[in-house]
Amino acid sequence: MTDTTRFPDPVYARTVLAPLFDHAQAHHAEDFHAIDQAHLLMLDETGILNPADATRIAQALIRVHQAQSGTHKVYDGSVEDYFFHIEASLRADLGADLAGRLHTARSRNDIDHTLFRMRLRYRLDGLLDQTHTLLNALLDAASRHRDTVIVAYTHGQPAQPTTYGHYLCAVIEVVLGDMARLRAARAQVDCSPMGAAAITTSGFAVDRHAVARDLGFAGVQLNSYGAIATVDYITATYSALQLLLLHLGRPVQDMQFWTAFEVGQLYVPNALVQVSSIMPQKRNPVPIEHLRHLASQGAGLAQMMLGIVHNTPFTDMNDSEGETQAAGYRAFDVAGRVLDLMTALVQAVRIDSARVANTMDRACITITELADTLVRQEGLSFRMAHEIAADVARAVVAVRGSLGTDGYVPFQAAFARVTGRDSALGQADFAKAVSAGGFIALRDRPGGPAPAALRSALDEYSMRAQQLLQAQEVDKHRLQSAREGRIARFDALARRR
Structure with missing residues (x-):
């Protein structure tokens, strides 16, 4: 034919x-x-x-x-x-x-995967820079709000008092972990496939390490088959990117909840609020909604990259190459928008302390410390102390009162009913036990919200952030030095007579 x-x-x-x-x-x-x-x-x-x-x-x-x-x-x-x-x-x-x-002594195979790694390396460096900017904003906000009391929620209900700085430190820990994963992914990307040729290297005496150095790579992808067949540098990159966006989406959900009129714990300034076209009273913090769906979009695009290479053959194939790489860059673009917008929000929002105080009063969220105090000072078992504290909370909530001012009488009655005796805890001691400041100050264990514990944690996070930044600067310096050295030697080669 x-x-x-x-x-x-x-x-x-x-x-x-x-x-x-x-x-x-x-x-x-x-x-x-x-x-x-x-x-x-x-x-x-x-x-x-x-x-x-x-x-x-x-x-x-x-x-x-x-x-x-x-x-x-x-x-x-x-x-x-x-x-x-x-x-x-x-x-x-x-x-x-x-x-x-x-x-x-080269092929499109090793050239293509080198191109992809170089571009991913550039993209990762940019994303790490943006993530570090967000991390600095979080560290700054956590430091400024070490003593700013907020209501911490569990299962969507007011649970205990803590500080905004303490909450942000939890976010900081997650971001530090995500940056470590991005750094680990970058290390996998930072291996040169050049010299692998199509599959098995070359019969020519090539110097793979020299090419890697001139392109700013940390080393070579040693196995030549793996250099053109592996996709682990892709999966490592987009897994780390997906986790970053997934994790950031969770505090974004909190921000959305905290801005609800019924909660009102978080105030978003006018510069980040849109209005309703029909309802004059509305203040819509829609940047938070955009954060939420953009984080989901980016995580979905990253997941798409993992799905594309799932069950593909362990060989050079187009599934991991041009079209796929182009699709993946969209995930980086969306992630960059998320990081920039979240940085702006973290820097701009503030806590409405009056609303926090009102919720604390109405929800009796310091009652856990009353139970703890009874264990320490009255020698009760925690289960017995818990029963007394629960009775007090129910009584205060029933009259829509304040635990500090309306809880002492119900406390005396509950204590006598459960123990058969009067409590030695006076009204002043009771008020201290159920105060937000007293609650927080007593939680001075590592990782707690008390001032000393929080300062220690912030020092630790700042040190880890600095270490990540220094490692990133080392990589950037190697890239810049390699580029300058390569261009200078190439220009000398072109001028040689």
């Missing part, structure tokens, strides 16, 4: 090849040029290419890159993909024989 068709089929070109070409042109052109530089330097320094050829190729690469920069090439089907477009441009400049020598 004679096949008279010619590549590419128009539908295939429109639906697959053109989008892939545009994606590579938009996201990978600069990294592609960096790979060409690093690979050529290695071919020259190992003697795989003769010096004169290496210099001529370097000069042509500069011309081709300058011609491509700032332009948008419309895919016309004359080549298969962006790689062959660059190779065709080089061939038009140098001729087929000399231009083709640049591709010695």
Whole structure:
């Protein structure tokens, strides 16, 4: 059977090849040029290419890159993909024989996965920077609100008093864990596949470590099969990204709940409030709603990346390549919006202390400490003390009173009923036991809301944040140094006579 068709089929070109070409042109052109530089330097320094050829190729690469920069090439089907477009441009400049020598000891396989890792590394660095900005905002707010009392809720009901700083420290711990996971993902990404070629490395004496250093990688992906087949650098990245957004969505839910009129614990300033088109009284803190759905969108996009590579063969395949990488970058874009908006909210919102005090009174949320006090000072079992405290809370709630002013008489009656004797706890001692300040001050264990414990925790979190920042700066410095060194040596190669 004679096949008279010619590549590419128009539908295939429109639906697959053109989008892939545009994606590579938009996201990978600069990294592609960096790979060409690093690979050529290695071919020259190992003697795989003769010096004169290496210099001529370097000069042509500069011309081709300058011609491509700032332009948008419309895919016309004359080549298969962006790689062959660059190779065709080089061939038009140098001729087929000399231009083709640049591709010695490499493949589109190791080039593509190197491109993907370089772009993910850049994306992760940007996301880590934004996450660190949010972390700093949380640390600052927690420090400013060490003594700002709030109502802590469990199961949607008022539970105990704590401080806003204590609550934010819980969020800080989670963000620190998420940053550690992002850092771990970055370490998996930061391994160069170059030199793996198609599958099994090369018969040429390539220096994989030199190329990795010139591209700013921490090292090489050692196994050459894994370098072109593994997707763990993708799954590690998007798992960490998904968890970050999933975890941030939970305090966002609290913020939404706390701003409800019936709760009113959190005040959102006018700059972050929208109005109703029909109801003049409405203050709608819709940025929190946007945070919620954007976090869900980003987490969903990250989950999509895991689903795409699920049950794919352990080999080089398109499932993990251009289209998939482009889809994943959307998750980073959404995550960046979440981090920026949440940072702004954390810096702007404040606690409505009057509403907090009212809720504490109405809900008797300090009653746990009355039970604890009875155990310590009256020698009761906690279960017996709990029964007395429960009777007091029911009595105060029934009259819609305040625990501090209306609870002592019911307390005396409940104590006598349960124990058969009078309590030695006077009214002043009772009032202290059920005060929010007394409740918080007594909880001075590690991780508690008392001032000393909270200061110690904040010191610990600040130290961990600084360590993460220093590690990030080391990575950035390595990238910058590698780029500067590569460009300087490449320019010297191009000028060599």
